[in-house]
Amino acid sequence: MFVKIMRHQTKTFFTFKNVKISTRNISNRPDFTKNRYKITRGNYNYLHEEHIHYFQNLLGESRIVMDLSDLEKYNVDWFNQVRGCSSIVLKPKTTEEVSNILRFCDLNKLAVCPQGGNTSVLGGSVPVFxxxxxxTELMNEIVDLDEHSGVITCQAGCILENIDNYLETKGLIVPLDLGAKGTCHIGGNVSTNAGGMRLIQFGNMHGNILGIEAVKANGDVVDCLSTLKKDNTGYHxxxxxxxxxxxxxFVxxxxxQCPARPKFRNVAFLGLQNFVKVLKTxxxxxxxxxxxxxxxxxxDTPTMEFIKNVNSQNSPIGEYPFYLMIETSGSNERHDEEKLSxxxxxxxxxxxxxxxIVANEPAKIQKIWSVRENIANGFKARGSKMLQYDISLPFKDYYNIMEPIREYTKDVSETVFGFGHMGDGNLHLQIILKSDVTEKIRSKINDFVFEKILELKGSISAEHGIGLLKAKYMDKIKPQSSIKLMKSVKKLMDPNGILNPYKVLL
Amino acid sequence: MFVKIMRHQTKTFFTFKNVKISTRNISNRPDFTKNRYKITRGNYNYLHEEHIHYFQNLLGESRIVMDLSDLEKYNVDWFNQVRGCSSIVLKPKTTEEVSNILRFCDLNKLAVCPQGGNTSVLGGSVPVFxxxxxxTELMNEIVDLDEHSGVITCQAGCILENIDNYLETKGLIVPLDLGAKGTCHIGGNVSTNAGGMRLIQFGNMHGNILGIEAVKANGDVVDCLSTLKKDNTGYHxxxxxxxxxxxxxFVxxxxxQCPARPKFRNVAFLGLQNFVKVLKTxxxxxxxxxxxxxxxxxxDTPTMEFIKNVNSQNSPIGEYPFYLMIETSGSNERHDEEKLSxxxxxxxxxxxxxxxIVANEPAKIQKIWSVRENIANGFKARGSKMLQYDISLPFKDYYNIMEPIREYTKDVSETVFGFGHMGDGNLHLQIILKSDVTEKIRSKINDFVFEKILELKGSISAEHGIGLLKAKYMDKIKPQSSIKLMKSVKKLMDPNGILNPYKVLL
Structure with a gap:
């Protein structure tokens, strides 16, 4: 067995590519969602001249997009999977404007699609019709920062990475980190309960969000914008x-709540022989x-193959059946290194x-992280040839799901690979098909995968949510009592069903 | 300045008193709540023979309490502040029994009061009429423990300390610790979003609770009992x-989610000169x-005086204007001690x-902690001569609220003292009155204190909730939009208002 732990090694490092997730390639547009998924339009009104006039009076023409080519990037998702045909994008700057827009839409029974950075994996952030x-593009102001408590208050359209860059200057860190950080908006992160890579350290959004201001479908502003760490006054x-x-x-x-920025960081990239050893490690x-x-x-190995093909990045340590990327964040450099040793x-x-291999210099850390962070760059080009699953599984079965899926899809798949946030039992399982398949075959594969997940007592959506593409599975995966309560909560909050229709609950 | 840091010192340690919070002294009973607070009974039915027969058939006579003297401990709160006059206590063992009870009560319009360990500070856990x-006394089973992930599933009536003792044998810890741990039930902890002493380390209940099974007022069981760390399928x-x-x-x-039990613990007890130094420390x-x-x-000093009087415990380091009790929990003994040094x-x-003074042996750690944990032992005897506040404040103003309150109450108060979870901005402020006062004076003091809290942008209930005693302040402290939404959520979940009436929302 060849064992080599290389500290501060540089020779196997690759060039860091600053591929921004925000670039949109719309030359290879997907079919319209309504056609592909045969969805029936809800009983909403169509946009009329008088509606447009109202919006123009409210926002001015500069904050309304109606030009067909400009609209495209709002109608198509980042993964090129879904495509709506909205003819208008509104860009409010204030809560009051959002309130006025929603009140007007609710009264006029116009359906709306809230959109942040449009990085949803499941078609949740683009319209269907x-x-x-x-x-939230123009709602990008930081409202307040209490440096004593580390509580930042900001508008929903702030880009996650921008918030983090700002906090870095104050010795604080956003307790959330995900691949789309350069594009996604904090409002979208909240609305989708984003998980990401450092949940193991910081916990989830329900624990870290101290306050929210949101607008109901009827325009009522719900002010729960507490900035206190503990506040037990009434329903949460x-x-x-x-x-x-x-x-x-609409958040x-x-x-x-933002913790102190860890002073010292180490990232290690490990090669392992099999999944049993991954679990033990x-x-x-x-x-x-x-x-x-x-x-x-x-x-896993096929993921590394995929990374090599799409990003021209190699494993920094040579080839192994499994890789673990681990990170430490601590307050004492020597202690952290001793623990790691x-x-x-x-x-x-x-x-x-x-x-x-271990790195502790920021540039080298970033290079190692980029292997993991850039995986999704290869997804878009595959469009509908790719089936993506975002799974939670009990630890003991975390990787056991792969083999049956490889076996089941062997005639139609080019590769089946898995990577993810092991610390949270969260696996991103991807199937790349040899060629595009019919909706029927796609459905059969989905059914098989979801059945396996349920057999293993997992979740079919760990962090990506339900969006449009998983909505039809809700009845199968949730108890009827939960579905019933969800529907009554929806009815309470949005009686006309104007908010993001065709998503989550059907 | 005398500076002395004593490691492993023993001479100033006091005897650990294992005073269980569960003891009930009902000789000094408070007035009936309905009289004291002039509350009007809701339009509910009264308990009839036929109702009792139904409950007897369902549970058997052994799980129903109707004897007047046995009923008392369920009708009076631990702090001797409130007193209901219920004539029946039901002790279901299963979710199905809870469901049957609630369905029956809802159909027959009988109001119910859910009760766990009955350690509520604000009269939330005892009936009013x-x-x-x-x-939940008999719902005390641990259903499952996944040792890989550290997820424990248990019935609502499990006592917090019992869960922790069980987890200790598995190398895990309950991510919640509070003074009432020997009596309080996990269902009550969840229902009140309990905070306690280690929130700074583990985060809050919203972050740590992975799943809940609850029964709606109409008997419907809502199954959200996920045991996955990440599960984004539908509304949370x-x-x-x-x-x-x-x-x-009814939970x-x-x-x-239970983290690994920290291997090494240190507790330090510090004396400080003033609150500015507390903040800097x-x-x-x-x-x-x-x-x-x-x-x-x-x-603070008056708290230590109170501790001395009621528990015969002295500060283990002599007298100082302020004391800080700090705890470290880590995985490497030497690293932890170096950080502390x-x-x-x-x-x-x-x-x-x-x-x-610093301690790292369990017995000594427990002795230091007991100074803090036993404070509440002195509260009950003071009954209505004591005004208790559980406040959240921004750090910079954490202690600034004390002086104006001392000044305002100087004619009627014997002492005003403050202690609490500084790490969360959570202060427990107590006023002990010279003698019992009229409701009018009590109300005036409350109004003054709450006004000061709101001036400083704090919360009038950091972790104790609203219960009965703070319900009338909700309109003053919450925006109307929130109150309106809370009321509509209540209406949705419990249209007949049978669940814990007169509490939280009026």
Missing amino acids: DEVIIS LKHLFIGSEGTLG TKVAL FKLLRQRLAEILSAVEVI GFFEEAIHKGLVLNG | DEVIIS LKHLFIGSEGTLG TKVAL FKLLRQRLAEILSAVEVI GFFEEAIHKGLVLNG
Whole structure:
């Protein structure tokens, strides 16, 4: 067995490519969603001249998009999977404007589609028909930062990475990190209960969001914008808006608890022989790195092949059946390094890890992270040839789901690969098809995958939500009592059903 | 300045008193709540023979309490502040029984009062009139533990400390710790969104609760009992039950994410000169102890006087204007001690801390903690001579509220003291009156205190909830839009208003 732990090594590092997730390639447009998925338009009104006049009076012409070519990027999702045909995008700047728009749409029974950075994986952020798109693009102000408590209050349209860059200057960090950070809006993160790579360290949005201001379908502003860490006065309404994907209200402001920015960071990239050793290594990581363990990402061999093909990036340590990317974030450089060394010694002694590399300089850390962060860059070009699954599974079965799926899809798939946030039991499973397939075959594959997930007591959506593309599975995966309650909550919050229709609940 | 940091010192330690919070002294009973607070009974039916027969058939006579003397402990709260006059306590063992009880009560318009360990500070857990008490006393089974993921699933009536003792044998810890842990039920903790002493380390219930099973007023079981760390399928309904104090549903089961039990713990008790130094010390603690800082409790001089009087406990380090009790929980003994030493060196060098003691042996740690944990033991005897406030304030104003309140109440108060979870901006402010006062004077004091809190942008209930005693303030402290939405959510979940009436929303 070849064991080599290389600290601060540089020769195997690749060039960091600053591929922004925000670029849109609309030359290869998908079919209209309404046709592809044979969806029936809801009983909403169509946009009339008088509606447009109202919006023009409210926002001025400069904050309304109606030009066909400009509209395209709001009508098509980043993954090129879905395409709506909205003829108008509104760009409010204030909560009051959002309130006026929604009140008007509700009275006039115009369906709306709230949109942040439009990075939804499941078609949740683009219209299906002609919904009025309300974009948070211009709601990008930081309202307040309490440096004592680390609570930042900002508008929903702030880009996650911009918030983090701002906080960095104050010694704080956003407790959320995901591949789309350069494009996604905090309002969208809240609305989809985004998870990402550092949930293992910081916990989820329900724990970190202290306050939300949102607008109901009828234009009522719901002010739950507390900035206190503890506030037990009445129902905790803000959670209704976390994870409901814009179907219960339009999030306009967010107050977020931000921890102190860790002073020292180490990232290690490990090669392992099989998944049993991955599991054992994960257990050891939790014991040895404990309070400084901030991310544990797993990558399998076919994922690394995919990365090589689409991003021209190689594994920085040569080829192995499995890779773990682990990160520590601590307050004492020597302590962190000692803990990491202790982990390595034991991992090597126990024969768990075959090879590894560690970096502690920001540029090198970024290079290692880019292997993981840029995976999704290859997805768009595959469009509908790609089936994406975002799965939660109990740890013991985390990777067991792969083989039956490879077997089931062997005639139609080019490759089936898995990577993800191992620390949270969250696997991103991808199937790339040899060629585009009929909706029927696609449905059969989905059914098979979802059945397997349910057999293993997992979730068919760990962090991407339901959006449009998984809505039809809700009845199969949730108890009827939950569906019934969800529907009555929807009816309460949005009696005319104007908010993001065709999504989440059918 | 006398600076002395004593590691492993024993001579100033006091005897640990295992005073269980569960003891009930009902000899000194408070007035009936309905009389004292002049509350009008809701339009509910009265308990008839036929109702009792139904309950007897369902549960058997052994699980129904109707004897007057046995009923008393369910009708009176732990703090001897409120007293209901229920004539029946039901003790279901299963979700199905809870469902049958609620369905029957809803159909027969009988009001109910859900009750866990009955440790509510604000009268939330006892009836006001003749509500049927449904106790979780016998719902005390651990349903499942996934040792890989650390997720425990248990019935609502499990006592917090029992869960923790069980988890200790598995190397895990409950991410919640409060004074009432020996009595309070996990269902009550969830229903009140309990905070406690280690929120700074583990985060809040919204972040740590993975799943909830609850029964609606009409008997429908809402199954949101996911045990996955990430599950974004549909609305996150479970949060409706967290912090709504049993008014939206009856929590029957809970799935809780439990972290690895920290291997090493240190507790330090520090003496400080003034509150400015407390604030500076807190900042230094966050910098130096960062990821291992698991609790920061502050105690002022009059609190220490109170502790001395009621528990015969002295400060283990002599007398100082302020005390900080800090705790570290880490995975490497030497690293933790080095971090702590580094903190002490700097704190002494900067003249922040006057004296201190550190303990790392469990028995000694428990002795130090008992100073803080036993404070509430003195509250009950004071009954209505005591005004209790559970406040959240922005850090910079954390203690600024004390002086105006001392000044305002100087003619009627014996002492005004403050202690609490500094790490969360959560202050427990107590006023002990010279003698019992009229409701009018009590109301005036409350109004003054609440006005000051709102001036400082704080919360009038950080972690104790609203219960009965703060319900009348809701209109003053919450925006009308929130109250309106809360009322419509209540109407949706419990159209007949049978669940815990007179609490939270009036």
